[in-house]
Amino acid sequence: QDSISEFRIGILGGENAQDRMTSNECYRAKAEELLGVPVKLFTPADYDGVIQGLVGGSIDMAWLGASGYAKAYLTDPDAIEPIMVKTNLDKSFGYHSIGFARKDSGITSLDDMKGKVFAFGDPNSTSGYLIPSIEIPQATGASMESGDYFGEVKFVGGHEQTIVAVANGDVDAGVTWADGMGDWEDGYNSGALRKASDAGLVDMNELVEIWKSKPIPEGPIVLRKDLPERVKLDITTLTASLPYMDADCAYSFMAGEALGFQPIDHDDYISIIEARKSKM
Amino acid sequence: MLAFDSLTKRFGANVAVKNVSFSIDRPMMVGIIGASGAGKSTLLRIINRLTDATSGKLEFEGRDVLGLKGTAKREWQSQCAMIFQQFNLVPRMDVVSNVLHGTLNRRSTLATMFNLYPTADIHTAIAILDRLGIAEHAPKRAEALSGGQQQRVAIARALMQDPRIILADEPIASLDPMNAQIVMDALRRIHEEDGRTVIANLHTLDTARRYCDRVIGMRMGKVVFDGTPEQLTTGVARDIYGADADFSESATSTSIDTIETSAARAIHAAEAIA
Amino acid sequence: MLAFDSLTKRFGANVAVKNVSFSIDRPMMVGIIGASGAGKSTLLRIINRLTDATSGKLEFEGRDVLGLKGTAKREWQSQCAMIFQQFNLVPRMDVVSNVLHGTLNRRSTLATMFNLYPTADIHTAIAILDRLGIAEHAPKRAEALSGGQQQRVAIARALMQDPRIILADEPIASLDPMNAQIVMDALRRIHEEDGRTVIANLHTLDTARRYCDRVIGMRMGKVVFDGTPEQLTTGVARDIYGADADFSESATSTSIDTIETSAARAIHAAEAIA
Amino acid sequence: MTATADTMPVTDLKQTATALIARKRFIAFAAPAVILAYFIYLFFAFDIPGLVERARMDNARILVADSYSYKTHITHDNRSGGLSFAIEGENKGTYPESMIPDFVTRNGDDSVDIALKARESAQIDGSTLRYIRPDYGTVTVTVEGRDIILDTPDGEVPDWISASNARVNITGAGGRAIVTRARTEVYRYSFGWELFWFTLDSPFYGKGFGELAGLALSGDRVVADKSNLAAMVHDFWNNAMWRHKDVIWAIFETILMAFLGTMGAALVALPLAFLAARNFTRLMSIRFAVRRFFDFVRGVDGLIWTIILSRAFGPGPMTGALAILITDTGSFGKMFSEALENVDNKQIEGVSSTGAKRLQRYRFGVIPQVTPVLLSQILYYLESNTRSATVIGAITGGGIGLLLTQAIITQKDWEEVSYYIVLVILMVIAMDWFSGWLRGRLIGRNEAH
Amino acid sequence: MAETTIGQSVGAERTTEIQDAYMAMTRTKRMYGGIMLVIFIALMTSGFMLADSRNAGGFWDGILNVFNFPGEVVKEASEKITLLPALMVKFFPSLIETINIAAASTLVGGLIAIVLSLLSTRGLARFPRLIGLFRRLMDIMRAIPEIVVALVLIFVLGGGPVPAMIAIALHTTGALGKLFSEINENASLKPLEGLESTGATWAQRMLLGVVPQVAPNWLSYALLRFEINIRASAILGFVGSGGIGYDLKNAFSWGQGRYDEVAAIFILLFLTIVFFDQLSSHYRNKLVGKV
Ligand SMILES: Nc1ncnc2c1ncn2[C@@H]1O[C@H](COP(=O)(O)OP(=O)(O)OP(=O)(O)O)[C@@H](O)[C@H]1O
Ligand SMILES: Nc1ncnc2c1ncn2[C@@H]1O[C@H](COP(=O)(O)OP(=O)(O)OP(=O)(O)O)[C@@H](O)[C@H]1O
Ligand SMILES: [Mg+2]
Ligand SMILES: [Mg+2]
16 A cells, blocks of 8 residues: 555543644644645553554554653564664663652662552552652662552553652652753753643752662654655655754754654664563 | 134133133124123234134134234234224324224334325225214314224224224223214224124123113123023022122113113212212 | 411412401310311421411410421420321331320430330320220331321320320321221210310311311301301301212211211212212 | 202211322322432432531632633742743733733742732742732742742741741732742732633734724735735634634534434434334234344443444544444334324325325325424434534533533643533534524424424 | 213304414414424534534544544554453553542542532521532532642642542532432432421431431442443543553553553453442342332
8 A cells, every 4th residue: 555544643641632733733734734634643651552553443543652662572473663863962762760769869879769658650650650660670789669669659540640659758769861961950851740840830949869770771663554755754864954944843843952853773672672661 | 703612811810711612693783791701802802813712712703813913913913894882093193094094004113113104095084083973173173082082093993993893892981971972883883884793892781781782691601691682580680699699770871761860860979968 | 275366378379368357265176177188288387387477477385386496396386296198107117116206396406316215105105096996006107007096096196295286187088987987986076085185177067067176167268157067058068068969968977977867878879880 | 959968978978088088198298208218318318418528618719710710820930040921821811921910010030929819919029029919918939949938927936838848838918929949930810711702922912902903904914915804803713722623623613413313313213213113013923023123222322332343433523423333223223113103094095995006005194294203303312412412522522511521620721621511512502502493484483393 | 961961062153263373372382393403403503513613633534534543442452462460460560549539538538418409498508598509519510620630739749549529529529418308309308307396406316317218229320330430540540640540641652563452451440340340230120129
């Protein structure tokens, strides 16, 4: 099949549904112009909604996290292919999982967390679950089961929920993502903490960093494999040239300052896939 | 014309109709009387094929009625219309629609699903209602009518079937004396004017005497009397009903003139003890 | 003792009780008679404060009854017990509990919630039931009893209140003659033995004549007769009921001997037209 | 009357009665006691003491305050200079160059006075912020290179200021201020849902109702190519801040899910119900199979159906509608077949006696009888499914449910949350009213149960 | 005989008139019926098409894939079938929490509903003027979806079962309150009047006069509601509160590799719902049958 009747983009959570629509509206309009078919944005309630859509064939394109990609790949290796990845200003393409707690709790490192409540975000998040769930046990020497090292380990649903839960004191510490550059008090240069701080959701003075992962590869923009080649090519070109064509649009599409996009393929995610496999 | 040959119906151990044989050789008005449980209703239901007989034969003009199946059976049902004690109308539908149900057998299923009846049928229905004196109620819902009126709608439905035979199962048992008379008059007139056979289960002797050409008495499933109204003496009636000597006819009478005074008295007295 | 002073009750345009003034100066048994709608029930309900009067005054031993509020009002209600035509018991509850409801006013709400009735009260209740001849039904549900028995339970509840006055609104209207007599006898005996005032609405003249010390006749809200049973002639009764010359007392009688035959006839006849 | 209890002495009866009342008393105590015991168990199972500790009443205050007020951000960029004014700090709420909020006085390119509430005020002068509280004095915060210097009148840091060398947070009674190296921000809280009707870029912003009505009627066009009314509707409908268009669409999608799901379920369930009704299907095995099928789809539950379907159909209203359809097929099937088993046989017999065919028998003997029952059940479900559709939308990603839950999860746009809640309540009440009205019209008031 | 006895024939002219009038009526009826049918079909098809177009995946594509997901779950679960019992034991405490939430909210909601329903039934109300107020109050409680209240309360009260409990209880109060007051309306007022005449207080009248009459019906509706609340409680767990729904969401989100957990939870949930469904319909039949 070499033509499509519409093109459907799935957008991952992190902001509320309306804001997600708004940030991606300019990209949608450009894609529609280029492809000549209606382009629609969908904002499922969680990570899994997008992955299910890609695997089930009801979503054509999405910007996944690394773990999300691994999940989609493991569910159906023939469903999607990665095309692009975002590059940071320093040309790296990675970020970190950051463990953090409230300053007034007196917790400053994982050592203080023994017997306390620890929060993951979404099970399909790379920085909010996959990487910390592998690296933290290496640091503590115990598993992540509730009661083993931490008193309780739970999922609160997403990056924003983690931040809010820690700030509220519902949990003692949690993990989320940040690029690890810039100042802690700003919530780093980009990432979930920066967004929350910018939005006035938390006061970074009240939080401390207690753990930081090794760099995690940025998630890929993926397309469904059985899209017509033309469409794949058009979208790849559009995405790659976005920063030059329309800087504002690129800023809102990439959720912050970044250099641009560079091509990437499946091999860059093999380690993540292995990591995920190990959790199965 | 209509011949019963040792017709029997069993309900489990209970024999509702036992070895009934008689025949009706020309259109006439037949009254069937008998005590409650004598098998009157069952007999009529067997004729209309609402109930299947256990054994025996029933022929109509040489054709075996009990063996009919499918279309042929429905065809036969449309030829012998049934009138029920409780009218068995569709109360939420209007009178004309109820009457038009008499044509269901003739019309295609699809059209009737959407209540699409030919105009001619509708006109006929109203003409029949007029003949029965209730044309002005045509657009009302059946449930809005009085008992006597509803029973006349049921008769109209029966007539709409243009049947050879009309079966009436205690058509006046739910009615007050005034309405009972109107309904019985209507049935008699249909018999006389159209020449249709009418077989009516009746629970009062005087009605049977007054309207029927022939009376059949049943007791415990068996036919125990078959004769003209004149032959139906009080003694015979006692046999039919298995009643003892203090049997008084007036207690079951529904004729207006006989009951007038006693009813008035009854109502008066009933109020006193209420 | 109990004094009515131009008591009036309006329901919209309708005047149910009009300018009623009379007084009862010693414990006695008073019968109130009158046609349906004469205002008998309304009058009793005003006394018990179930209905509020529009104007007028009602005094009991010098105290203004109609002005009572809250606890004082409920206190008064407990002193003038009411017996209803339909018994108004709690049908799903056992008889003793129903009788114990007579003590509600004396007990705290919370205590009654948990059925904390003193044993003494329970024993009194049984004693009262025994006095009325229905003690053996004590553990049964009220709904399982016959009408006459239920009415006696209602009387027992009234007695349980240890009231000064017993108001009875057509206490025997739902009862058959046999039970009616038992109930009326019970009321009379309560009056005689305990010296309580009994005011009973009655719809039959002979009952009033037979049981009451004083009869009050009402018509269209007004008191049109006030006298001894002896003064209650058929002529006076005609006035009270606004009946014309063919008024016959026996039609409304509930005395067992007078109705026996006519009731039997009525039942017989009623069946015939049913 | 004279007959006393001759079967049993009265004393015995008294004993029986006392025992009876004692038993009732026991039950009267036991039932509440069991409930109480259960509540005590829950008290610990649900960790109520911990809950009391965790409860954040200040969050409740934020929630309530935020739902009827909004804040205006006055931001100075400490790196590149320049001031911006934005409602809720959002791009879409940014004041255009030519416009400033009326409580702000501009002193220069990089300097403003801001009148806050509670007689407080603030001053941004380049990278210096002065926050003035009448009963306290002036707090000065200056960004100098990599440091942020806080200066208070008495040299102490009061508890309403949170300060580190990278960030200072001032929470006053009439406003808030945050200073980081990147920027200085002052928030001023005001009452109402700002920009609800028109955003700042609309020519109709800030006009009163009378003025707008006047404009709508007058011929002078504010926007060249549209009549004023059309322009107003357009600006309102496309309001970027409140996004009325998307919200109304979302409400509509929710109702659509409920409607398609309910009606679809009714259409599927009706014929199946005949197969499950004793009086229409003689074959026990078919009846049994159909009934178990109903039990199964009901038992699996809407939640699980939603999950299963969202994989096949992706996010959107169709998924929700199908989930409702499947679950309710079970409920309807069960209820319909019960209704069918209760039909009055007389009417069917009346119709059969005329020689009617099977379908005609159902059509005239059965359907008119069960219609009121079925309709009233269907309409009742239509109303309650509007609510379910809201929830299902939150799971699958469609309709107002998604907007609502996501707005709640981000925990900052409480005014939007209140807006959605009001709309949802209105929607459900409207559907309640509508289904009641329809029921009244179709089957008459009294027959509705 | 015929002429005199059968009603009154209204004459040929009048008959024609009636026929015409009826035909006119029939035509309007058919027209309205037709219009209604067309509107209904149009609504259904256009609604279907609209939903289809606004959905990510189309109906016709999706219908072919309906069994993919259950297939994967069943496949994985059957591979690990030996683990299922252990998993079911593992998730049992969550199930208990879900059931506790449902039970607590049914109890609390039911108790409040009893009071509200008595206050808002004509003839029983303590403050007859406030009937309208209490009814609107219940309408609003019914209208708010549980999920909204739950999520808002999570913000204030933090996580845990209590927000879900309160949310469901609120809805239950509204829903049961309405049903209860419908039942109350059918209660006989006679026993009440009887109690009033003895000087009983309002609370006594309600408890002794109304409750015995209506309790079986109340209980039957409350049982039905309990069953509904178990479902609601599971769903709330799925979107953020605790219980079995939370476990389901995590297992299901992770996907392949934990489908055995998904299957175990599905089975638990299914069995629970069927169990309480049967239990409640058994008791309802018993209770209402007795009345
Ligand atoms: N469907 C049935 N199943 C079992 N027994 C039946 C059935 N219908 C009728 N009977 C029995 O058959 C006998 C004859 O009943 P039938 O109704 O024919 O009497 P009937 O003469 O019409 O009496 P009635 O005057 O009461 O209508 C009765 O004993 C009745 O109980
Ligand atoms: N609650 C009410 N609202 C309006 N009108 C009432 C009410 N109660 C009684 N009435 C009217 O007041 C009048 C007197 O009624 P009341 O019940 O006192 O008569 P009664 O003598 O007891 O009659 P009956 O023998 O029928 O019980 C009647 O016209 C009745 O319609
Ligand atoms: Mg019969
Ligand atoms: Mg009265």
